[in-house]
Amino acid sequence: MKVAGVITEYNPFHYGHKYHLEKSLKLTEANYSICVMSGNFVQRGEPAITNKWSRTEMALNAGIDLILELPVTYALRSAEYFAYGAVQLLNKTGVVDQLVFGSEIGEINPLLTVGKILAEEPAELSNLIQTELKKGLSFPEARAKAVVNYITQTNINLTPTEIQEIIGNPNNILGLEYIKALSRSKSSIQPLTIQRRGADYYQQNIETEIVSATAIRNRILSEDMNYNLTTKIPTYTNRIIKEELNQGKAPISLQNFNLAVLSILRRTSKTELAEFEDVTAGLENRIKDAALKTGSLLELINLIKTKRFTQTRIQRILLQLLLNLKQKDLHKFDNAGGPQYLRVLGFNQQGRKLLSAISDKGSLPLINRIASHYQSSYPPQSLKEEMLAAEIRATDLYSLAYDNEEYRRGGQDYRKPIILEN
Amino acid sequence: MKVAGVITEYNPFHYGHKYHLEKSLKLTEANYSICVMSGNFVQRGEPAITNKWSRTEMALNAGIDLILELPVTYALRSAEYFAYGAVQLLNKTGVVDQLVFGSEIGEINPLLTVGKILAEEPAELSNLIQTELKKGLSFPEARAKAVVNYITQTNINLTPTEIQEIIGNPNNILGLEYIKALSRSKSSIQPLTIQRRGADYYQQNIETEIVSATAIRNRILSEDMNYNLTTKIPTYTNRIIKEELNQGKAPISLQNFNLAVLSILRRTSKTELAEFEDVTAGLENRIKDAALKTGSLLELINLIKTKRFTQTRIQRILLQLLLNLKQKDLHKFDNAGGPQYLRVLGFNQQGRKLLSAISDKGSLPLINRIASHYQSSYPPQSLKEEMLAAEIRATDLYSLAYDNEEYRRGGQDYRKPIILEN
Numbered sequence: 001m002k003v004a005g006v007i008t009e010y011n012p013f014h015y016g017h018k019y020h021l022e023k024s025l026k027l028t029e030a031n032y033s034i035c036v037m038s039g040n041f042v043q044r045g046e047p048a049i050t051n052k053w054s055r056t057e058m059a060l061n062a063g064i065d066l067i068l069e070l071p072v073t074y075a076l077r078s079a080e081y082f083a084y085g086a087v088q089l090l091n092k093t094g095v096v097d098q099l100v101f102g103s104e105i106g107e108i109n110p111l112l113t114v115g116k117i118l119a120e121e122p123a124e125l126s127n128l129i130q131t132e133l134k135k136g137l138s139f140p141e142a143r144a145k146a147v148v149n150y151i152t153q154t155n156i157n158l159t160p161t162e163i164q165e166i167i168g169n170p171n172n173i174l175g176l177e178y179i180k181a182l183s184r185s186k187s188s189i190q191p192l193t194i195q196r197r198g199a200d201y202y203q204q205n206i207e208t209e210i211v212s213a214t215a216i217r218n219r220i221l222s223e224d225m226n227y228n229l230t231t232k233i234p235t236y237t238n239r240i241i242k243e244e245l246n247q248g249k250a251p252i253s254l255q256n257f258n259l260a261v262l263s264i265l266r267r268t269s270k271t272e273l274a275e276f277e278d279v280t281a282g283l284e285n286r287i288k289d290a291a292l293k294t295g296s297l298l299e300l301i302n303l304i305k306t307k308r309f310t311q312t313r314i315q316r317i318l319l320q321l322l323l324n325l326k327q328k329d330l331h332k333f334d335n336a337g338g339p340q341y342l343r344v345l346g347f348n349q350q351g352r353k354l355l356s357a358i359s360d361k362g363s364l365p366l367i368n369r370i371a372s373h374y375q376s377s378y379p380p381q382s383l384k385e386e387m388l389a390a391e392i393r394a395t396d397l398y399s400l401a402y403d404n405e406e407y408r409r410g411g412q413d414y415r416k417p418i419i420l421e422n
Numbered sequence: 423m424k425v426a427g428v429i430t431e432y433n434p435f436h437y438g439h440k441y442h443l444e445k446s447l448k449l450t451e452a453n454y455s456i457c458v459m460s461g462n463f464v465q466r467g468e469p470a471i472t473n474k475w476s477r478t479e480m481a482l483n484a485g486i487d488l489i490l491e492l493p494v495t496y497a498l499r500s501a502e503y504f505a506y507g508a509v510q511l512l513n514k515t516g517v518v519d520q521l522v523f524g525s526e527i528g529e530i531n532p533l534l535t536v537g538k539i540l541a542e543e544p545a546e547l548s549n550l551i552q553t554e555l556k557k558g559l560s561f562p563e564a565r566a567k568a569v570v571n572y573i574t575q576t577n578i579n580l581t582p583t584e585i586q587e588i589i590g591n592p593n594n595i596l597g598l599e600y601i602k603a604l605s606r607s608k609s610s611i612q613p614l615t616i617q618r619r620g621a622d623y624y625q626q627n628i629e630t631e632i633v634s635a636t637a638i639r640n641r642i643l644s645e646d647m648n649y650n651l652t653t654k655i656p657t658y659t660n661r662i663i664k665e666e667l668n669q670g671k672a673p674i675s676l677q678n679f680n681l682a683v684l685s686i687l688r689r690t691s692k693t694e695l696a697e698f699e700d701v702t703a704g705l706e707n708r709i710k711d712a713a714l715k716t717g718s719l720l721e722l723i724n725l726i727k728t729k730r731f732t733q734t735r736i737q738r739i740l741l742q743l744l745l746n747l748k749q750k751d752l753h754k755f756d757n758a759g760g761p762q763y764l765r766v767l768g769f770n771q772q773g774r775k776l777l778s779a780i781s782d783k784g785s786l787p788l789i790n791r792i793a794s795h796y797q798s799s800y801p802p803q804s805l806k807e808e809m810l811a812a813e814i815r816a817t818d819l820y821s822l823a824y825d826n827e828e829y830r831r832g833g834q835d836y837r838k839p840i841i842l843e844n
Contacts (some may be wrong), residue, residue, distance in 0.1 A: 054751070259822055263682035264689075265834065266818045267746040270801070285799070292798070295822060295830020324689040377707075381694070396688045400681055400717060407716020410688065 001314070001357060002327070004030035005096040005189065007070070007086040009038045011048045011213050011238045012220075013058035014195070021062055023194045024100035032354055034096060034107075034211030035064045037345065039391065039399040043082050045315025047257065049400055050250045053418060054240050056346040060420040061236035066351035069343040073325060073333050076316055078139075081334065083177030090336035090405070092189050095354065098190045101178055104169035106195025113156060114147065114166055114270025115179030125150045132199035137145070138308050141227050144168060144336055171196055183363045192349045220251045251371040254315065256401035258297040261318050264302075265291035268321065277327040278313055323394050333387060340384040343367045344389070346418035370414050423779060426452035427518040427611065429492075429508040431460045431599070433470045433635050434642075434754045435480035435659045438618070443484055446721035454776055456518060457486045458508045458766065460497035461813065463819040465504050467737025469679070469820055472672040473640045475840060476662050478768040482842040483658035488773035490515075491765040493809055494816040495747060495755050498738055500561075500700070503756065505599030511608050515812070516783030517776065520612045523600055526591035528617025532580060535590055536569065537601030539578075547572045560730050566590060581612040593618055607837065642673045670826025676719035676737065680719040683740050687713035689720075696741050699749040700735055709739070745816050755809060765813070767782045768840035779790035792836050 004024055010017060027035060037059060041053040048055065056067045074185050076086025078409065090096045105111065119124065128149050132142035144167040151163050158166075161261055166172050179191050179392040211232045218239060219229050230238050244250035263275075273284040276420070283304075290303035305311045320326075333340070347355060367373050370388060380386040426446055433441060447455060451828035459481060460475040470477065478489045496507025510519045527533065539547065550571050554564035565587040569734050570582050580588075625751050633654045641651050641664060652660050653673040666672035687695075687709065705726075712725035723740070727733045742748075755762070764786050769777060780788055789795050792810060802808040 100510055108779070257685075260681050260685035262822055262830075263679075263744065263819060266822065267686075267744065267815060289799075292818060292832030295827045322689065324683065352663060377711075395688060396714060397685060400688065402717070405717045408684075410714025 001095065001353075002028070003032040003034060003093075003096045004028040005034050005036065005081075005090040005093075005099045006064075007036045007090075007099070007101065008059070009042045009048070009075075009213075010035075010055045010059055011038075011042050012050060012055060012216060012233065012241060013062055013336070014211060014213060014216055014233050016212070017233060019092060020100075020102050020196075021064070021140045022193075024044055027192055027194065028100060030098065031202040032066075032095075032350055033064050034066045034068060034090070034093060034354060036060055036068050036070050036089050038070050039345075040074055040320055040395055041076045043075060043077070043079070043312075043316075045076070045312050045317075045319055047252045047304060047319075047401065049252060049364055050241060050343060051252075051398065052395075053415070053416075054244050054250070056386075056418050057155060057240050058234075060235070060236050060346050060348055061240075063312060065284065066347045066354045067345040069345050069391070071333075071339055071343070071388060072323065072391050073330055074338065074346055076323070076325070077321055077330070078316070079174055079177045080180075080314070081330075083174065084181045084334070085338050087178055087181035087185060087187065087189075089342065090189060091185055091357045091363045092339065092362055094363060095357045096189050098192050099178060099182065100192045100194060101171070101175050103171045103175040103193045104196060105166055105172050106193060108191060108193050110158060110162060110166055111172065111175050111179055112191070113158060114151070114163065115176045116183060117147065117150070117156075118143075118176055119180040121185035122150075136308050137312050138313075140173060140310075141307075143245045168418055170240060204393055209343045217251070217253075221244075221253055235387065247407065249402050249407055252401045254297055255317075257322060260397075260400070261297055261322055262291060262295065262300070265318075273321070275326045275328070276317055277325075277330055278317055279327075281308075283309060283317075287314075291301060298393075323390070325390060329386070329390070333383065336383055339364065340387045341365045341367050341373070343370075343388075344417040346420065347418040376414075377413060423454055423517070424450070424452045424776075425456060425515075425518045425520075425776065426450040427458065427512040427515075427521045428454050428486075428519070429458045429505075429523065430481070430831045431462050431464045431497075431511075431635075432477045432480055433460075433472070434472060434477060434638060434655065435661060436633060436635060436638055436655050436817050438634070440656060442522075442616055442618070443486070443526050446648075447616075449614055449616065450522060451489075454488075454517075454772055455486050455777060456488045456490060456512070457481055457514060458490050458492050458511050460492050461767075462817055463494055463498045463741055464671060465497060465499070465501070465734075465738075467498070467739075469674045469741075471642060471824065472663060472748050473820065474767060474817075475614055476598065476666050477671070478762075478840050479662050479842075480656075480659050482768050482840065484656070488776045491767050491813070492624060493755075493757075493765070493788045494762065494813055495759055495809060498741055498745070498747070499598045499752070500735070500738070501596055502602075503699040503808065504797065505596065505690040506603045506756070507760050507824055508607065508750055509600055509603035509611075512611060514761065514784055515780050515785045516642055516785060517779045518611050520614055521604065522598060522614045523574060523593070524618040525593045525597045525615045526618060527588055527594050528547065528615060530613060530615045532584060532588055533594065533597050533601055533615060534613070535578060535580060536573075536585065537598045538605060539572070540598055541605035542564075543560065544572075544731045554801055558730050560732050560735075561831055562732075563729075590661060597808070602716065621630075624708060639673070639675075642667075643675055644810040650740055669829065671824050671829055674820065674823045675717060679741075679744060682819075682822070683705075683719055683744055684717065684722070686743060695743070695825060697748045697750070698739055699747075699752055700739055705731060705739075710734075713774075715747060745812070745819060747812060749810070751808070755805065756797040759807055761786065762804075762809045763787045763789050763795070765810075766839040807829055 042048050059067050070086050128146035129143050133146045148160050150164050152160050270284045270288050286304055290300050294300050300314045301314050304314050374388045380389045390411045395413045399408050402408050444677050463468050481489050550568035551565050553569045570585050573585050692706045692710050712722050716722050723736050726736045796807045796810045802811045814835045817835045821830050822829050
C-alpha cells in the first residue's frame, strides 16, 4: 500500500485539479489516494460555491479513494494554520507516504531550503519580519522581504531573484507552509511538488483550456454556466453543480451572508470583536466603523482593507465572527496538536481498505457517523466534541444561505459519508 | 401649565389614537401634552412598521406637543417593565400632572383597587401566583387566576366576574401596570382612564370606522394600502407612510430579520441564550432545537410557543437576542431607577415651553442631540451612555431592514429631533 496525500478545496473540481491529481499519482507511484478537503468554508474567506458533500462527490468521481474533512477551525485560517491542520490530519492517518502539492516553481529542493528556514525561524529572521511589519506591510509581504534579506546574508545557495520568485507566488507560499508543518511535526511524509499549469490562480478569462476556479465560480454566479462552461469542467463537476442549482442549494457566495454578517457586526462590541483571531492593532475599530458606514458586505470589505489588512484576512475574520470561532478556542485546538478526529466525507472500494489501515495505524478517532461521537443536545464534553460542534455550527450557518427553504434545516452534518461503489 | 401624559406606540397612528388623544385632553383639561413613545421596536416583540421619526411626525401632526422616546430597554419588555419605564420617564419630567390610558373597563376606581393590590403584592398573592405558574400557565394567566382567588378571599368589593373582566383584557392589564408603577414610585401623577372604542385590539377586519393598528399593518404589508386605507387613517398618517414606502424604508416586519435572527441563533450556545431575560425553565433548549428545525422565522416562533411561553414573549426574546440586550444589563437599568435620560424625538412651539419647564423641574438629562451626550467611538462611560448605546445599536440593526441600501447606514440616532413650527 503506497498512499499519496493531497490537500484541496475543489471549489469546484476542474481540469487543473484533474491534471494535478493524475500527475501526483504518476510521480508518487502511489496506488491509494487520500484527499484532505476544506468543508463548507474555504481559506480565502468565502463560503464554498457548493457544499462539501457535492464537492466530495466530485472528488470521488475524479478517482480519489478517501476524502477527509479539514475541520473549519483550520480551513478558515491563515496559510500557516491551514497547512498545519491539513498536514497534521495526514500525519495522524498513519498511512500517508507522500504529500504532493502544486507550486509555481515546480521543484522541491529550493522549497525545502526555504521551508526549513521558515520552520526553524531563527531569531534573526523573526527580528527582520518584525521590522518589515512595523513598516505597515502585510504578514506575507513582510516575511517575503525578511527571508530575502536573511538568505542573502547567509551562505545559502539561492539568488535574491530566486527567493523572491519562491516566496512571491501563492502556491509556492502554501507549499512552504506544508514543508514547514511537515518539518516541525517531524513527519515521515515526503513532500513532492508539481508545477501548476494552465490558468493563473486569479485568472478571470474562461477561454483557456484549464480555467481557474475563480473564473468558474464567477461564471456560475453570473448564472450563464449553461452556455460556455460545459467543455471547461469535467462532466461530473458540471452534472453535480447543476443538481445543486436545481435543488436550490447553489451557488453560495459571501453575498448570501450580507445581512447576517452586518447584523452580527452591529450587535457586537469592539471588545468582543477583538476576541477574534487576526483582529489586532486596532482593527476592531476599523471594522466597527465600517459596519456603520454601509449596508453592503462587499462595500464593507473594501472600506476595511488596506495594504496591511488584506481582503482575504478581512473576509476570514468576518466569517470567523459569523461562525463564532474565537481566537482562544482556535488556539486551544492548535495547542492540542490540531485536528482531534479524522472525519470521513466519502470513500470508494479502495478507500474502504484505506479506512481499515487507518483504524490500525492512525492516532485519532475515525468518524463515519457524527452521532456516534457527539450528540447535538449535549454541551461538548471534550476537545473532540468541541471541534465537532464548531463544524456542525458552520454547516448549520452555511445551510441558511440555501435558496430552498427546505434545505435550511440544521443538523446536516449528521448524515453518513458518501460511498462510491465502483 | 397643566400637562397630560400618554404612553403610546403609534404603530401607526390611527383614528383610535386620535379619539383617545382628544378625549384625554378634554378629560384632563390639560393645555399641554407629552407622549412617551416606543422607538423602532415595540412591546409585542416586533419592529415598528415604520421608524420612530416617521411616527414622531404622525404624533406631532396629531397635536402632541412633545414626544419622548421610551428607551428600547423598556419598549421591548414585558408589560410590567414597559409600564415601569414609561411611568418613570413621565415622573422624571417633573411636569406631568395626569396620565391617561385607554382601557376596556373605562372606569378608574376598580383599576385602582386591583392595581393597589398588585403594587403591594402581599405574600399570599405571590404564593397563589406561584401555584398557578406551576400548573403551566403563562404569567398573565397565572396572575389573573391568583388575583381572583385572592380578592374573593378578602373583603374587597368586587365580584369574581368583575375582577375577571378587569384582568382578562389587554388594555386593562396594561393600565393596572401603570397604576402599579405610579403607586410604587409614589408618583404625584394622577391616573385617568378612557374607555377604548372602535375596533378590538386584535381585529383584522378593516371595514369599521376605527380600524386596529394590526389591521392597518397587515394592509400595509400586503401592499394594497392605496386602495382602501386612505379613508381609514388620518391624512398625515397616510402621507407619512407613503413617503416612507417611496424611500424604501417601509414596511418593516419580523420577516426582514429572518436570516439575521436565525444566523444569530445558530451561532449562539444554549448557555449564552440563557443569559437573556425570560429565557427560563429550559426555554433555551426549546429555542435552540427549533432553530435547527426550520429556516423560517415564523415557523420557528410557532415551533417554540406554548400556552406558557406566549408568542409575544418568544418574539421579544428573539429581538432582545438580535439587539444583544442581556438580562444582566436590563436589570442594571431597572435597579438604577429605569430610564437614565429624557430623549426628545420631536416637539412643536408648545413643546418648546414644555422643554424649558422640564429643564427646571426634571431630574434626568434632557437629550436633544445624542452626540453631546455620547460619542459612538468611545465605550460607554456611564449607565446613561450604556442605555444610549443600546438605543443606537437598536436603530443600527433596524436600519439594516430597509430595502433602500442608502438608508442602511448606521448612526441615524445622531440626527436632531423633529421640530414642528406651527
